Amino acid sequence: MKAAIGLALLFFVAIALTLVVGVRDAGIADIWNAFFAFDANDPTHAVIRSVRVPRLVAGLVAGAGLGMAGTVMQAVTRNPLADPGLLGVNAGAAFAVVVGALLTGYSDSGMMAALAFPGAAIASIAVFLVGGARSGAGSPIRLTLAGVAINALLLSLVSAIILSRNETLEIFRFWVTGSLAQANTRPIEAMFVALVLGAAIAAVIAPRIEALALGSSLARGLGTKPGAVQLSALLAIMLMTGAAVAVAGPIAFVGLVVPPLARRIGRHVLRRELAVSAVLGGAMILLADTAGRLVVAPVEIRVGIMTALVGAPVFIFVVRRMKPGALT
Amino acid sequence: MSGVGSGKRIAGGWMLLGGLLVAAVLVSLTVGQIMITPAELLRGLMTGSGPGSLTLRVLRGPSTLTAIGAGAVLGASGTIFQILLRNPLAAPDVMGFMSGAGCAVVAGVAFGLLIPLPILAAIGGLVAAVLVAGLAFHRGSRQSPLTLILVGIGIGFFASAVSSFLVIRMPPQEAADAQRWLTGSLTARNWGHVLQVFGLGALLFVVLALQVRAMALLELGDELAAGLGARVERARYGLICTGVLLAAVGVAVAGPVPFVAMMAGPLGMRIAGVKHPASRLTAAAVAGATITVLAEVISRSAIPGLQLPVGVMTGIMGAPYLLWLLWKEVEAGEV
Numbered sequence: 029m030k031a032a033i034g035l036a037l038l039f040f041v042a043i044a045l046t047l048v049v050g051v052r053d054a055g056i057a058d059i060w061n062a063f064f065a066f067d068a069n070d071p072t073h074a075v076i077r078s079v080r081v082p083r084l085v086a087g088l089v090a091g092a093g094l095g096m097a098g099t100v101m102q103a104v105t106r107n108p109l110a111d112p113g114l115l116g117v118n119a120g121a122a123f124a125v126v127v128g129a130l131l132t133g134y135s136d137s138g139m140m141a142a143l144a145f146p147g148a149a150i151a152s153i154a155v156f157l158v159g160g161a162r163s164g165a166g167s168p169i170r171l172t173l174a175g176v177a178i179n180a181l182l183l184s185l186v187s188a189i190i191l192s193r194n195e196t197l198e199i200f201r202f203w204v205t206g207s208l209a210q211a212n213t214r215p216i217e218a219m220f221v222a223l224v225l226g227a228a229i230a231a232v233i234a235p236r237i238e239a240l241a242l243g244s245s246l247a248r249g250l251g252t253k254p255g256a257v258q259l260s261a262l263l264a265i266m267l268m269t270g271a272a273v274a275v276a277g278p279i280a281f282v283g284l285v286v287p288p289l290a291r292r293i294g295r296h297v298l299r300r301e302l303a304v305s306a307v308l309g310g311a312m313i314l315l316a317d318t319a320g321r322l323v324v325a326p327v328e329i330r331v332g333i334m335t336a337l338v339g340a341p342v343f344i345f346v347v348r349r350m351k352p353g354a355l356t
Numbered sequence: 357m358s359g360v361g362s363g364k365r366i367a368g369g370w371m372l373l374g375g376l377l378v379a380a381v382l383v384s385l386t387v388g389q390i391m392i393t394p395a396e397l398l399r400g401l402m403t404g405s406g407p408g409s410l411t412l413r414v415l416r417g418p419s420t421l422t423a424i425g426a427g428a429v430l431g432a433s434g435t436i437f438q439i440l441l442r443n444p445l446a447a448p449d450v451m452g453f454m455s456g457a458g459c460a461v462v463a464g465v466a467f468g469l470l471i472p473l474p475i476l477a478a479i480g481g482l483v484a485a486v487l488v489a490g491l492a493f494h495r496g497s498r499q500s501p502l503t504l505i506l507v508g509i510g511i512g513f514f515a516s517a518v519s520s521f522l523v524i525r526m527p528p529q530e531a532a533d534a535q536r537w538l539t540g541s542l543t544a545r546n547w548g549h550v551l552q553v554f555g556l557g558a559l560l561f562v563v564l565a566l567q568v569r570a571m572a573l574l575e576l577g578d579e580l581a582a583g584l585g586a587r588v589e590r591a592r593y594g595l596i597c598t599g600v601l602l603a604a605v606g607v608a609v610a611g612p613v614p615f616v617a618m619m620a621g622p623l624g625m626r627i628a629g630v631k632h633p634a635s636r637l638t639a640a641a642v643a644g645a646t647i648t649v650l651a652e653v654i655s656r657s658a659i660p661g662l663q664l665p666v667g668v669m670t671g672i673m674g675a676p677y678l679l680w681l682l683w684k685e686v687e688a689g690e691v
Binding site: 169177181183184187200324327329337 | 503672675682
């Protein structure tokens with residue numbers, strides 16, 4: 029109960045800060061009025077509605093997607109270092125969108141964003157094949173290194189494509205680290221639908237993933253088909269990660285930092301963990317984004333850099349906590 | 357008899373390795389937006405005038421030579437760690453030392469410190485190495501190579517994030533240049549870079565030559581090495597320092613180019629067919645130079661009218677190698 033109240037409090041603080049903080053200071057009254065007594069001539073209202081609300085929703089979609097995707101990945105692979113960013117799933121989604129834009133010449137429509145899903149799926153399959161995760165619990169180091177390699181390959185290709193098209197530095201940065209700066213230009217509504225779909229699949233298969241964690245032979249005895257569960261998990265990861273990348277670019281580390289906290293708060297029941305991950309992921313992205321706008325204002329630090337500054341030490345912490353024997 | 361045969365095979369391996377480097381250099385000097393024939397290059401070299409001379413002195417010579425130097429120091433650096441940790445994944449690029457060096461350079465530039473780049477890079481690399489060793493320490497027991505590599509990856513993530521953070525605060529044009537440099541770049545190198553990488557590189561290779569005997573002993577295992585009179589810990593720390601400094605010299609002239617240090621050692625060893633540390637280091641230096649020169653020429657001629665940073669190319673070349681390395685282990689069932 030205490031945890032639930034704390035979580036709710038954190039979530040609302042994150043939302044409030046996202047709406048309030050910015051170049052133009054907005055008070056709680058401004059925010060209330062922007063929603064319930066909108067005045068088209070008030071520039072503060074305009075900023076809140078056209079810039080900060082899209083940013084807020086994009087942050088929540090991305091955070092919830094990456095947080096839940098990380099929790100599903102960690103539950104399926106039983107690897108505390110699994111994260112859609114670090115394992116190259118984000119990079120796969122970003123790569124597919126950028127290649128789509130290159131081939132068709134469109135800069136970035138909703139159709140382009142839809143390519144994020146197959147991109148995420150192909151990268152997931154590749155990383156799990158090379159990482160050896162198909163034979164049950166893959167080795168954390170191999171999975172991590174496979175992610176490093178796939179990330180390096182895909183992000184190098186993304187850089188090459190973007191640089192060759194003489195795009196702006198801003199676009200380059202969006203597709204390499206992730207950002208909420210142009211949230212109002214992203215297809216947020218469609219991606220929200222995809223996120224909900226992915227979350228629903230994850231919630232449905234959650235008990236079966238837990239059964240698998242007991243060992244595949246035992247799970248089979250209980251009537252669970254490992255292949256079907258893994259495929260559904262892949263589908264859920266694809267939908268949630270694809271949605272996140274389409275609205276906010278390839279943000280890393282959210283799916284690494286959130287799941288261990290969710291495990292603790294959700295007390296090791298995967299469905300509860302998923303719900304907690306969605307809330308925590310959203311809060312983490314919004315807080316990181318707000319901090320990024322404040323630290324060296326007026327310059328804005330992209331949310332992907334902020335999550336990496338927090339996430340990299342967490343990565344080292346998780347490695348240190350793993351027993352040396354558990355690495356191979 | 358077999359000794360003579362393997363000697364011949366090794367000689368053939370060295371010739372192949374050297375031949376590849378010469379070929380790569382020739383390609384690098386001749387290919388580009390304007391094609392230059394080898395005859396023109398030779399004429400330029402002899403007479404000191406004409407398009408061949410301009411290519412050698414200004415347009416491509418310095419970048420190619422810097423690529424050779426940077427590749428050589430990175431290759432040797434990678435091999436030192438691969439031998440010390442007995443793991444093909446142990447390399448200054450994978451383990452975050454090069455990101456650390458790059459981060460220190462960016463910090464120096466961002467804060468306007470008047471410290472030469474190689475010194476900044478060396479400080480950054482050494483700090484990263486100390487952090488990796490310290491954080492991988494596990495309740496008194498000796499650090500396992502895998503923990504070291506994973507913690508190193510984490511340090512690399514952190515250093516890159518700090519670098520990006522610092523870059524954002526720079527003025528736009530400077531930020532674009534810094535971003536490019538952080539990917540690894542050999543665009544528009546001058547003779548100052550050449551002198552720097554060959555001068556410092558030669559110095560460190562001399563130091564490394566003095567440490568090779570100890571390295572060969574360490575390869576036998578700590579106990580045996582100590583029994584044969586090696587001061588194990590001192591030798592190890594010395595080699596780590598040399599390895600980090602070699603990587604820092606590479607970073608100072610070319611930025612933190614990924615995967616050259618990791619790829620060069622195994623590639624050189626395989627082509628030359630050698631096992632002894634001294635030969636492995638030499639082969640890695642030649643292979644590293646070849647890889648970097650090739651990556652440089654591809655990165656500036658793959659897309660007409662556009663110079664990609666060389667690091668984009670080594671990323672595209674190195675990642676499949678890493679995936680293959682991991683895949684091979686899956687096949688071998690070494691879970």
